[in-house]
Amino acid sequence: MKRRNFLTIAALTAASSCSRTSPAPGLRVLSGKEARTLEAWVERLIPTDQDAGAREAGVVHFIDRLLAGWLKRKRQPWKSALEGIDRGAFLAYAKPFYELEPKRQIALLEQMEAGKASREAFPDDGGKAAFELVLSYTMMGFYGNPRHGGNRDYVSWQMLGVPAVPVRGRRHRDEAALVENEKPNSSSGKETL
Amino acid sequence: MSLSKVDAVIIGAGAAGPIVAKELAVAGFTVVLLERGKYYAPYDCLKDDLRNQRTSLLGNAFGPEDEGHPRVLVDLAGQARVLQPYEGGYNNNAACVGGGTLSYGAMAWRFHPLDFRMKSQYGAVAGSTLEDWPIRYDDLEPYYEKAEWEIGVSGDLSGNPFQGPRRKPLPMPPLPPTREHLLLEKAARAKGWHPFSIPMLRNSVPYNGRTACMRCRWCVGFACELDAKCGTQNTVLPTALATGHCTLRTECTACEIPTDRKGNATGVRYIDAAGKMQEQPARVVVVSAAAVESARLLLLSRSAPHEKGLGNRYDWVGRNLQGHTYTGCLGLMAEETYDDLGPGASIAICDFNHGNPGLTGGAMLANEFIRLPIQAVGQRPAEIPRWGPGHKEFMRSAYRRLVAVQGPTQEMPVFDARIQLDPEVKDRFGIPVARMSGFRHAHTIEISDAMSKRAEEWLLAAGAVKTWRRTSGRGLSGGQHQAGTCRMGPDPKTSVVDPNCRIHDCDNVYVVDGSVHVTNGGFNPVLTIMALAYRAGEHIRTQLGRNI
Ligand SMILES: Cc1cc2nc3c(=O)[nH]c(=O)nc-3n(C[C@H](O)[C@H](O)[C@H](O)COP(=O)(O)OP(=O)(O)OC[C@H]3O[C@@H](n4cnc5c(N)ncnc54)[C@H](O)[C@@H]3O)c2cc1C
Ligand code: SF4
Numbered sequence: 001m002k003r004r005n006f007l008t009i010a011a012l013t014a015a016s017s018c019s020r021t022s023p024a025p026g027l028r029v030l031s032g033k034e035a036r037t038l039e040a041w042v043e044r045l046i047p048t049d050q051d052a053g054a055r056e057a058g059v060v061h062f063i064d065r066l067l068a069g070w071l072k073r074k075r076q077p078w079k080s081a082l083e084g085i086d087r088g089a090f091l092a093y094a095k096p097f098y099e100l101e102p103k104r105q106i107a108l109l110e111q112m113e114a115g116k117a118s119r120e121a122f123p124d125d126g127g128k129a130a131f132e133l134v135l136s137y138t139m140m141g142f143y144g145n146p147r148h149g150g151n152r153d154y155v156s157w158q159m160l161g162v163p164a165v166p167v168r169g170r171r172h173r174d175e176a177a178l179v180e181n182e183k184p185n186s187s188s189g190k191e192t193l
Numbered sequence: 194m195s196l197s198k199v200d201a202v203i204i205g206a207g208a209a210g211p212i213v214a215k216e217l218a219v220a221g222f223t224v225v226l227l228e229r230g231k232y233y234a235p236y237d238c239l240k241d242d243l244r245n246q247r248t249s250l251l252g253n254a255f256g257p258e259d260e261g262h263p264r265v266l267v268d269l270a271g272q273a274r275v276l277q278p279y280e281g282g283y284n285n286n287a288a289c290v291g292g293g294t295l296s297y298g299a300m301a302w303r304f305h306p307l308d309f310r311m312k313s314q315y316g317a318v319a320g321s322t323l324e325d326w327p328i329r330y331d332d333l334e335p336y337y338e339k340a341e342w343e344i345g346v347s348g349d350l351s352g353n354p355f356q357g358p359r360r361k362p363l364p365m366p367p368l369p370p371t372r373e374h375l376l377l378e379k380a381a382r383a384k385g386w387h388p389f390s391i392p393m394l395r396n397s398v399p400y401n402g403r404t405a406c407m408r409c410r411w412c413v414g415f416a417c418e419l420d421a422k423c424g425t426q427n428t429v430l431p432t433a434l435a436t437g438h439c440t441l442r443t444e445c446t447a448c449e450i451p452t453d454r455k456g457n458a459t460g461v462r463y464i465d466a467a468g469k470m471q472e473q474p475a476r477v478v479v480v481s482a483a484a485v486e487s488a489r490l491l492l493l494s495r496s497a498p499h500e501k502g503l504g505n506r507y508d509w510v511g512r513n514l515q516g517h518t519y520t521g522c523l524g525l526m527a528e529e530t531y532d533d534l535g536p537g538a539s540i541a542i543c544d545f546n547h548g549n550p551g552l553t554g555g556a557m558l559a560n561e562f563i564r565l566p567i568q569a570v571g572q573r574p575a576e577i578p579r580w581g582p583g584h585k586e587f588m589r590s591a592y593r594r595l596v597a598v599q600g601p602t603q604e605m606p607v608f609d610a611r612i613q614l615d616p617e618v619k620d621r622f623g624i625p626v627a628r629m630s631g632f633r634h635a636h637t638i639e640i641s642d643a644m645s646k647r648a649e650e651w652l653l654a655a656g657a658v659k660t661w662r663r664t665s666g667r668g669l670s671g672g673q674h675q676a677g678t679c680r681m682g683p684d685p686k687t688s689v690v691d692p693n694c695r696i697h698d699c700d701n702v703y704v705v706d707g708s709v710h711v712t713n714g715g716f717n718p719v720l721t722i723m724a725l726a727y728r729a730g731e732h733i734r735t736q737l738g739r740n741i
Contacts, residue, residue, distance in 0.1 A: 045580040051589065070251055106581065113579075135580055140250055143566040144243040148251070160566055160592045163533065165410075 027061070028068040029075070033096075034082050035060050040098035041085060042138045044105050052155035054142050062141030062150030080122075081130035085112070088121035195460075195472045199223040200737050202461045202475035204447040204490065206230075207292020208719050209706040209726040210481035211425035212340075215433035216730025222737050224439040225473050227463055229446040230256040230288035232426075233295060238418040240411040242565050246287055246296040246673075247414025249279040250567075255296050255416070256288030261621030264485070267630035269668060275618055284516075284629065284671040286483050290443060293483075293673060294424030294719065298413035298538060298562055299394040301346040302716035303337045303724075306330035306357040307547050308554075308603065311712050315553040321605035321634050322513055323553070326711045327683045327692040330357045336724035341392075344723060345400050345423040348392035355387070355543035367539070368397045368406060373530045373560055373596055374540045380655035386544045391559055394423040394719070395536065403427065412536035413562040445471075448624050449494050450478050450702060456498030458702045464622050477701045477733060481726070484514060484675035484708045488612040489627045491679065491689075491696075491704070504679065504689045504696040504704075511612035513677040515713050516670040518633060518641040521558070521599025522648035523572055524657030531593035537563030545647050546603075546715045553636060556600030556644045556715040558651065569595065574661040596655070598648035599663070601674065602641035603715040605634035610669055612678055631669050641665050674718050676707035694729040705729045 024032035042054035067075055088108055089097040097105065111117040112127030119126060141150030151157070154164040201217050203210045206228035214226045233239075233255065244251040252259045257278045266282045267273045276283040286293045307314050309326040317323060338361055340346075347365035350356060367390035370378070374390075381388035396405045406421040420427050433439040444466035450458050451472070460474035480487045488511040492502040504510050541559035549555045564572070569592055573579075577587045610631030618626050645662040652660050682688025685697035690709050696702045705726050707718050714721065 046585055047582055049582065049585065051585070053585070066251075109580075136250070138580075139570045140243050140567060143570060145241065147241060148243060156566060159589055161531075162410075162566060162592075 023064075027064045030060070030064045030067065035064070036098045037082050037086055037096065038063065038134070040100075040105060041109070041134055042141075044102065044109055045135060045138045046142050051159040054138050056152065057142045057150055057155050058152040059138050059141035059150050061152075062144075062148055063137055065149040066137070077129065077133055081133055084117075084121045084127060084130055088112070088117050088127065091118050091120060195474055196225075198460070198474040198476070199225050200475065201225075201477040201479060201733065202227065202473045203479040203481060204461060205292065205481040205483065205486070205706065206290045206425070206430065206441065206443075207287070207481060207483060207706065208294050208425060208722045210292075210479065211430040211433060212723055212726035213479050213481065213703075213705055213730040213733065214439050215429040216727065217734055217737070218433040218436040218439040220734050220738075221436075221438060222734065224433065225475070226430075226433075226439060226441045227445045227447055227461065227473070228290050228441065228443050230290065230292075230443065232290040232441075232443050233416055235416065235418050235420040235427075238416040240415055240418070242411075242567050245411075245414040246285070246293075248565070248567060249285070252279045253285060253287070254414075257285070258288075262288075262626075263618055263620065264626050265615045265618050265628040266669070267628065269632055273628070282668075284485055284669075284675055286673050286675065290430070290441070291424040291426030294394070295416050295426055296414055297394075297422075297424070297673075297719065298536065298717075299422050300538065300559075300717040301341065301348070301392040301394045301720045302557065302714070302718075303333075303357060303359075304330065304714035304716055304721050305355065305543070305546050308712060308714040308716070311554065311603075314547075318553055318605050318634070318636055320607070321636070322608045323605055324680075324682070324687075324711050327681055327688075333721070333724045333728065334359065336727040337720060339727045340720055340723040344394055344425070344428045345396060346392050346394055346720075347397035349390040350392060352387055352389035353543055355546060363392055365397045365400055367391075367393075368395075368408065371534045371537070371539060372532045373537075376526070376530060376655045377540050377560055377596070377598070377651065380651060381540075381542055384650065384654050386542045386651075388540050388542050391539055391541045392720075393536070396421045396423065401428065406536070409535045410533060410563055410565065413538075446622065447482070447490055448622065450480075450490065450503055451494070452496045452498055452503070452699070454498070456496070456698065457700045458503075468622075477703065477737060479703045479705055479729075479733070480708075481704075481706045483706050484678045485612055485627050485629070485671065487704055487706055487708045488514075488678035489614065492612070492614050493624065499698075503699060503702060506698055507686050509680060509687065509689050511678050512608050512610075513606040513680055514610045514612060514629065514631065514669065514671050514675065515604045515606050515677040515710075516672045516674040517556075517601030517713060517717075518604055518637050518665045518670060519599050519601060520641040520645040520648075520663045520665050521561075521597060522645050522652055522660055522662045523574075524596045524598070524649075524652030524655065525591055525659040526594045526596055527656055527658050529593040530596055533563075535563050537561060542651075545600075545644060549640070549643060552640050552643055553605065554603035554715055555640060556602040558598055558600040558644065558648055561597035561599055564595065564597075566592070572597070574659065596652060596657070598651050600644050600648070601715060601717055602637060602644055604637045604670055604713060606677055606712060607631055607634050629669055629671065632667050633665070633670050635667070637670075638665055638667065674707070674713065676710040676713045676718055679704040679708035680711055681709040682711065693732040694725065695732075703729055703733060
């Protein structure tokens with residue numbers, strides 16, 4: 001590995017570990033940088049075209065909420081995934097993932113899917129597990145119901161032509177969940193990845 | 194201090210337990226029904242696309258709870274993994290009052306007469322413990338009828354020539370057909386097959402004091418907010434409780450069946466909702482905890498007369514775990530078929546349950562339940578990318594034109610597909626958990642592949658412009674159709690319970706659930722489980738009446 005790259009990574013890692021002291025405004029767990037990386041990632045998985053994509057659907061928000069709840073005790077793989085993809089981007093192009101051109105982002109994701117990304121970024125499996133993790137939660141955040149903070153305004157269901165009918169017994173729960181969703185970030189800063 | 198003695202204690206308030214409870218309670222016998230899960234009312238229906246009994250990506254809506262209830266799965270390579278209830282391979286059904294019947298798809302199949310006589314019909318299959326049932330279709334027929342009328346089934350079987358004789362039609366007509374139904378019906382007729390409306394434990398019209406289905410999108414895997422789906426929790430259980438002779442205790446987990454010196458059960462030890470160990474004495478014990486947990490409970494119940502576990506003298510408890518191998522085919526239609534009408538599954542054929550040259554059995558084939566967007570994500574042909582613009586375009590253009598046909602392939606039982614107690618892993622109460630290991634028989638895969646081809650033929654005849662078949666791996670089966678672990682048979686050396694569901698070497702312990710199935714038919718199992726429960730209930734009632 002080139003010395004220049006190594007230094008940048010070391011600097012990045014050091015910088016990111018202090019910037020992770022508190023979650024970004026509006027989020028519960030993810031730092032600003034982590035959220036940007038994740039947003040660029042999910043945007044490649046379900047891109048915006050004539051219809052909304054993962055970004056507009058609030059998939060980052062969905063994952064962030066889960067990291068504060070369902071995934072609370074399973075945060076480590078997310079941390080490794082977000083660090084890994086940035087390290088991979090730096091090794092190849094000396095830039096963080098979210099600053100890469102879409103073509104390069106896609107190339108890196110394809111390598112990860114095939115388990116062939118740099119072992120320096122993903123020592124165990126060349127990025128396969130990280131890729132599958134983010135893919136599965138992106139699908140859930142995009143196509144699932146909005147209760148958990150994704151599929152904002154039912155954008156994916158609109159795309160598919162599936163009406164968002166109010167169902168008795170479901171509605172009051174969805175509404176309660178949406179109110180919960182809008183709560184401002186009150187985290188003390190301990191809730192980081 | 195132990196509780197006062199009752200006539201019967203029943204473990205598990207799923208498909209089977211409440212039926213036995215009702216049969217005993219209405220005859221005046223005292224019953225305690227223990228259920229490890231909670232009670233949910235219809236307004237607790239929790240319609241959550243990501244957290245339900247079908248798509249448990251964020252957990253199960255109706256149990257078991259996310260933590261504290263692990264199981265161990267040994268894969269084909271011999272690798273053991275600890276699994277939580279929301280992970281694939283856990284083989285979850287449900288843990289709540291009603292068990293699987295609170296949230297099931299509610300197909301209500303009788304097995305075919307030949308399903309009880311597989312070995313006589315087809316001969317032995319190498320590497321399989323394939324056997325005849327000790328009872329026949331005719332023995333169960335009156336009890337099938339009872340289940341259909343008491344729990345409530347809609348549908349129209351008149352167009353199906355491949356079924357056993359029945360004395361009464363179904364109590365309710367089918368729901369009106371969907372677009373998909375009409376397309377498939379025409380296509381099947383054109384092929385010379387015999388399509389008909391699937392029997393369903395669902396009110397198509399008001400029945401039993403409950404309203405009719407409003408055809409929502411969230412049915413299989415969800416409870417019904419209208420209470421239009423018929424389970425044990427809204428039928429036999431209220432009847433049992435109304436007698437005043439039956440007590441339901443929820444969040445109570447049975448952990449042992451203690452026996453006396455002769456080896457007969459004295460009652461059940463369980464951990465109550467407060468985490469306290471209790472002992473409920475009873476004259477009779479009925480185990481209805483579903484195939485994985487019933488086997489586990491028997492193996493946990495060791496005593497001097499039953500050194501290897503209750504009913505396990507000849508090492509048959511936990512063996513022959515089976516389910517159904519679901520393969521089938523997807524088709525992309527030229528026109529939109531999606532009409533947003535639940536429950537979705539509505540049309541079936543039984544032309545291929547038997548009589549397939551070279552194959553030991555087959556499967557009923559039916560269209561699939563309505564697909565929620567998240568459930569459609571994996572349903573793509575191999576050349577469509579899993580993500581990116583190609584994925585999105587496929588979902589956008591195909592979602593409303595996708596039709597799936599599939600069926601529960603009858604499996605060849607495997608002796609080494611089994612439940613044991615894990616030597617290390619414990620649940621939240623410190624009790625050894627189920628360790629599941631084994632594989633699917635190669636012939637099961639052959640049959641299911643042949644069924645996928647039939648499904649494909651059907652879709653092509655219905656005008657599919659593209660089709661892609663599903664295949665199955667060799668990994669262990671079980672799942673929501675789990676069965677077989679306490680085989681019924683005449684010989685104590687090669688089975689666990691007798692034809693009345695009573696454990697061979699014990700006078701007063703019964704297993705009543707899918708565990709006793711010798712083979713699991715080419716049909717979803719619940720109506721057979723219910724029929725067996727009515728039949729066993731009647732037998733137990735007679736026994737209790739006799740030995741006062
Ligand atoms: C989503 C879904 C869809 C389905 N669709 C269909 C269908 O369309 N047609 C069909 O035929 N079948 C269907 N099934 C399967 C069907 O529900 C099961 O076959 C049936 O419920 C099994 O009945 P059972 O009594 O053996 O077990 P269950 O219904 O699983 O009941 C067992 C009960 O025992 C309890 N229990 C377990 N261990 C203990 C213990 N130690 N102490 C106390 N209680 C305990 C459990 O919590 C559970 O409630 C479906 C199942 C699901 C989940
Ligand atoms: S489809 Fe009918 S039975 Fe099923 S949940 Fe909806 S209303 Fe209830």
